[in-house]
Amino acid sequence: MHIVFFAHPSFLNHQSMPRFARVLAEGMKERGHKVELWSPQARFFRLPSLSVMRKWLGYIDQYIVFPREVRIRLKQCPPNTLFVLTDNALGPYVPFIADRPHVIHCHDFLAQRSALGEIRENPTSWTGRSYQAFIRRGYSKGKRFIYTSRKTQEDLHRFLPQPPLTSEVVYNYLNQSFVPSDVAGSRRLLGSRFGLDLAAGYLLHVGGNIWYKNRLGVIDIYDAWRSTDEVKLPLLLIGEVPDSNLIKRQELSPFKTDIHFFSGIEDEFVRLAYAGASVFIFPSLAEGFGWPIAEAMASGCPVITTDEAPMTEVAGKAGFLIPRRPHAPSKVDVWATEAAKVVKKVLRLSPAEYEEVIQSGLKNSERFDQKKTLDRIEQIYQKIVEAA
Structure with a gap:
């Protein structure tokens, strides 16, 4: 398979999601697949600015510059390329690949539920609600999903306008060696x-x-x-x-x-x-x-x-x-x-x-074994490509 992974930009300094994307990419590469990792690069974000402006400059890199790059790169990808969004928060990129073989990994919808007023412990501002609606409009165009839990699966099914073509639960893996010690x-x-x-x-x-x-x-x-x-x-x-x-x-x-x-x-x-x-x-x-x-x-x-x-x-x-x-x-x-x-x-x-x-x-x-998890994910990826 030729697999393109969409990942969060490194300049956001996230930990778990970039690590998840790297493990997926490395795991599929080790299994003999051709792998690419696409993510927004810091261009406007690295310009000298007030700290309050950096978030908005980052948005320019993520939602204006990167989409233009994606459109250009898509022309170079074979028709059977599988596009994998490594997090549902990357939803705004789904419309670009919605009509091509794709799958979206969903980790949680806590921000989405908070924006809809479902979680009283986490009230959301107007800008936060608007941002989450932007993300939801994007992933709602998707047709194939993998979830880290059945709870996450249940949440997404409530948010989608129609049942997805692929809806699989694959639990996360331990990303370090945790064993009993003296x-x-x-x-x-x-x-x-x-x-x-x-x-x-x-x-x-x-x-x-x-x-x-x-x-x-x-x-x-x-x-x-x-x-x-x-x-x-x-x-x-x-x-x-x-x-x-x-x-x-x-x-x-x-x-x-x-x-x-x-x-x-x-x-x-x-x-x-x-x-x-x-x-x-x-x-x-x-x-x-x-x-x-x-x-x-x-x-x-x-x-x-x-x-x-x-x-x-x-x-x-x-x-x-x-x-x-x-x-x-x-x-x-x-x-x-x-x-x-x-x-x-x-x-x-x-x-x-x-x-x-x-x-x-x-x-x-x-x-929660990493090899078993990656094997299962690979099987789902292959089924999606075959179906396409």
């Missing part, structure tokens, strides 16, 4: 790196500051647990530098000296953090997939996550589930108290029960 050794090495005594264990969360990660809820659960249990383990939050709201929440905690934020951590130590954690807490409000759930399980760590899709899809029967954090502030304390009971339950498992949980998580994480 727990005591992992805690010792991590403690040395962070300057903490972690020998007795710790609670862990991995995620950024974006609203749906619910880092505030992690601290709510931790406070509720510490208030009702004599066990005293620290809480580690690994990810972005905490924002002002998160810092304020930490300061209000009676256990603030045991709440630790770490950012810019090397991948090696993130893997050690998973392997040494007593329990991994992931109370997301929403996700497109939920990589950390699979990463923690593959590392031999028990997982507590939200009882909603797609978190339930990733956790399978191996996770401990809690309700979604309520939107009403008056109900948060009750929610956190109930979630804290689940934390206590996990930490008080017998050695045999704990081992059973670990083995269940390891078995579940086998579903």
Whole structure:
């Protein structure tokens, strides 16, 4: 096959989506296919300007300059070329290839749902709503889609004007090697790196500051647990530098000296953090997939996550589930108290029960193998080209 991948521009400094595009491109190239990677280049974006203008200059590169380049390049592509959009947010480019063999990888529609007023925790401005409508008009022209979860599939089917010709769910893969390690050794090495005594264990969360990660809820659960249990383990939050709201929440905690934020951590130590954690807490409000759930399980760590899709899809029967954090502030304390009971339950498992949980998580994480995922995607690509 001749495959052209559309990817986000590197000048946006995104992490997960460009990495996903690269893995797809490299995986298909290794399988013997001719591969091209197309993405907007920084031309107007790199011009000297005020920081407030850079976003708009980036839009010129993405939605004025790049489309012109695409029209020219399309003339050089054979009729059976497969065009792959590596993210549904690249929807504005779909009309250029809608009548040619194509497929769109869909990761989540959280921004789309927020723009439509479906998610109260993430209100969207008029410009944001207009931008998401622009994206939706684009991908609505598409006919073939691959989704990272059934939840994402369900969302898209609501947004499309008609059923797609291809609608396949292929779960994400682990993009690093996450394996169980010696727990005591992992805690010792991590403690040395962070300057903490972690020998007795710790609670862990991995995620950024974006609203749906619910880092505030992690601290709510931790406070509720510490208030009702004599066990005293620290809480580690690994990810972005905490924002002002998160810092304020930490300061209000009676256990603030045991709440630790770490950012810019090397991948090696993130893997050690998973392997040494007593329990991994992931109370997301929403996700497109939920990589950390699979990463923690593959590392031999028990997982507590939200009882909603797609978190339930990733956790399978191996996770401990809690309700979604309520939107009403008056109900948060009750929610956190109930979630804290689940934390206590996990930490008080017998050695045999704990081992059973670990083995269940390891078995579940086998579903997210990179080779199996790429093989499945290749099969779908081939079917699309054959159908065309």
